[in-house]
Amino acid sequence: SQLLERDPDLTPKHMKYVRIINRSGEHLLALINDILDMAKIESGRMTLNRAPFTPYGLLKDLQSLFNTLAEAKSLSLTIEHDDELRVTTLLGDEGKLRQVLVNLVGNGLKFTHKGGVNIRLRTETASGGASEDDRALLLSVEVEDSGVGISPEQIELIFAPFQQSDSGKKAGGTGLGLTISRKFVEMMGGTLTCESELGKGSCFRFRIPVERVQDVSPRPSQPGKRVLGLQPGSGRPLILVADDDDTSRGLVTELLAEAGFDCAEAANGLQAVESCSSRAPDAVLMDMNMPVLDGYEATRMIKGGGRRGVPVIALTADAFARDAVAACGADEYLRKPFVADELFAALRKVLGVEYVYEDVSRGEAAGGERGTENGGPGSLKTIDLSMIPENLLRDLHGAVEDGDVYLIRELIRSISTVDEKAGEELLLLAERYDYERLLEIANNEGGLSDGE
Incomplete structure (x- = not known):
């Protein structure tokens, strides 16, 4: 869903569905991570990282x-x-x-x-x-x-x-x-x-x-920003993606290629070692649970075979594997499932690369062309509210002010029964958490079609 959300050719309707899938996945991932954090705390495996x-x-x-x-x-x-x-x-x-x-x-x-x-x-x-x-x-x-x-x-x-x-x-x-x-x-x-x-x-x-x-000038983070690609002049770093799961490997490779990285692939640890021997990549994304030769042993062989300087980012679904990952010589650790921002941040850390970002903290859509200022989907200028009962708009205004996500969506569903197109546009704004524009629309400030 993260790859689809970056597709500029999606229709507003399909973008809406992709965002629903993505938000649901993020909520489920947050729940899983919370449960894993609790398990690590209770088992004494959670450590401080000062x-x-x-x-x-x-x-x-x-x-x-x-x-x-x-x-x-x-x-x-x-x-x-x-x-x-x-x-x-x-x-x-x-x-x-x-x-x-x-x-x-x-x-x-x-x-x-x-x-x-x-x-x-x-x-x-x-x-x-x-x-x-x-x-x-x-x-x-x-x-x-x-x-x-x-x-x-x-x-x-x-x-x-x-x-x-x-x-x-x-x-x-x-x-x-x-x-x-x-x-x-x-x-x-x-x-x-x-x-x-x-x-x-x-x-x-x-x-x-x-x-x-003493001030060591830590690098600033990029809150609310999504990576569009490598900064000009960064070249095309070669990333070896080692994962026995064809789907996972393909998705990561596509994500990296879209951002401007060159990619090579390996389906097991032995292939990863052989690939590093023939041509040293700039970094390796190493799944730790693979057939033929697992990621732990493959990392040891890469680090001990003249490629000690090649950074290895370990990928594992095991919430308790951090110590084992560090022991085998991996430079960084990502717990599966991870999101795109975490992957880009890990590569930034081990390679020192910089990115071009898209500011999404104010609800801007993927690809930029779906913004709400120039008549695109969700634009105030293209939402015709003439068919919407005033009481629904008043209730929507109150729900947005209260931050009641569930009521907002229920009210938008009710609006959709009156005007399906207006409902779709409002739901797109709700999925972006663009509450400021929802408030403007609920106040009927500019929420008229171009023809009125």
């Missing part, structure tokens, strides 16, 4: 990620931080910290209908005062919202696996997000707590130990 990161960059990523949703619901999303955090580099597990913050901010926006969400970050010395070693710090984090709140008897319940508050059950979700967040905070050396009052909102807070380090 590396330099910039907390200010993390905050800007969060702002970019959630601004559209906040604006669509007419909510404020504010960030407060120490001035020094703009130029401070810390040593810690940015990935786990990011996952905790994404979950807390996402929940805050989901359950808030008036007011907003406030994120606060500050640092203090680990001793609480002057410290002989000013590298040892505590990172203090608060996420406060003015939402529906949680009753006292349900506060501890929300941290239990698959348990949700009454409002959480109505909003959907896996019931694992806060459980994993608390576990991650504990792994990082802190405790996630919650203060809440029904009808007034909630505040989640924690403190974790970090270290101040």
